[in-house]
Amino acid sequence: MSVPAVAITAETAPARETAPDLSPGSGDRRVVPVGRLFKEKVVGGQLPAHVVEEYRRLGAFVHHLQTERGVRVVMVTSAVAGEGKTLTAANLGVVLSASYGRSVLLVDADLRRPSLHQVFNTVSLKGLGDILSGREAPPLVQVSPRLTLLTAGEPNADPLGGLTSDRMRQVLNEARDAFDFVIVDTPPVGLLTDANLLAAMVDVALLVVRAMSTPYDLVRRATEALGRHRIAGVVLNRAETSDLHQSDYYDDYYAESRSRRQA
Template structure:
């Protein structure tokens, strides 16, 4: 599983890898273009020993010449050689500065000395290398021992330096390769940090692997969701509306196969869209003719009042505090059989209220009175309310916000739910990025509208006249749904 996580992170961040490698290569290329060009010219000299006639003397002379080549290679960078070069060429360098630009090398088992000079000018580099070779040949007789008044060691220039055509530095191809490798290392660090500190859930595969539960719904991301959270009302033909219809079908399947009538909607952390998902699921289920009750059990951060455009002055806490009856607090919403119980005023002790016998009695009575009850519970972290509700009422629907929840958060939420004996009916991936194929299909084909109108007020709930519906559609026509909302009431 860990290897799958690594591959998934790499697959998701492949663009990051490419961008960082491109940036590294570009930075190296820019550096190569910014630094001055340097050219290297090389002159080769041969060290010869005179006076050898026999085979033995020749062998000894060869060994002697190789030893002298190694010794003279160090002399080539000394002041005795470099000072005349500076004077003759009129260089502005000191001996130490010129020494840093002149190098010598003796190939293994040879009597040759290679003298290399580096300069921004290819012509000047060749002049320096040739003159160093010439001056070294001049000083050799003064340094080697004399035999019959002559030196047995002689230097002969066997190859003069010529101005090079290509610069020796910077080595642009190598720098570009190193820059790309540096970008690859940076990308590896990014992947490692993702693995160490948690990867955000963004795909269906990640959500299913992290939760260990089946994906029963995927809700597409929509920029209009904040100002128009009820997609079935604001955009009945949208891809997001169809996503909620598919979620409805899967919830009905769970209800039929497992005989569950209560679904506790929760999430691992705040701001994953569980309340919006619960509200749209309730609206979609009520559209099929089922009697649905939407209960807001998130007593710390209630939001269903804003989503459904209902006043939050009366609700669950009002009934618990005996300030209102359940019939007074329950709101009939829309033309279908949907009733809403908001959270009400925020209490100082939400956990104690939700775990009280009175709260459980209220929720049990709502289950008996409706076909389906959807409970909008708080996130699993950092409070335990959702786990308690899921345990009492059979199970939870875990909403995972794509790009907002981390895999470790989802795993911790699942562990907390299962530790108290709660069942996870399924996972809903919210705020998912729709594929291009889905977007294209919805430009040419749209689902029939399926949108209720909210009615509220004091008195008996009165559904608005839905008007004629299209053939084969279980909802009123879209024009009728956009009419002026007529008042209904609390039951």
């Protein structure tokens, strides 16, 4: 049985009158229209310069993955809630669209607790959940000339079937054809029992870990659930330089990561 088209195209995203031009070399570097509560957490808002630089390094890493391996669809997840995966996904999208001039689609696939719409100060009455349920595809939200958002829609307490369906695969495939990068904010792996099925639909995954907080065992389980070969990197969130020298937990984790890369 064929799956109906979901019409994920760059052209379906009407630009808002207030959409800022964040393209490189633009004379008018207006800020991304972020929500009031997120102005100090998003690149283009009031984020400290040293944090902006770290997000730019992450963007450079992902851009390199595309250059070297053709990566286009990136899954951003965490072991548990509260690690900062949504802001990581949002800022990665901003950096890739602004600093590299690439067309980027941000997909809010955290259907239990959607929040990307709050980051960008818009509504989420309809979204990905409606597409997965076979309803009419909602309009995409144009955040800036090169950054587009597919919101989640109404929260769904049991989204697993939709997220691992053929229809979700079609959404990502159509998005892959229409945009240079597709950044997918997913539920925490601990809440997504079939994380490997969703991970199989993307090119790579980024695992967000909160420094000095996330138990090592949960990170290990998350990597196993996703499949170690699919994890392109670990984003250590809210880390101070001194943190990396104070915990055997991180020494053990990174030692394991190094051994995998050398294998």
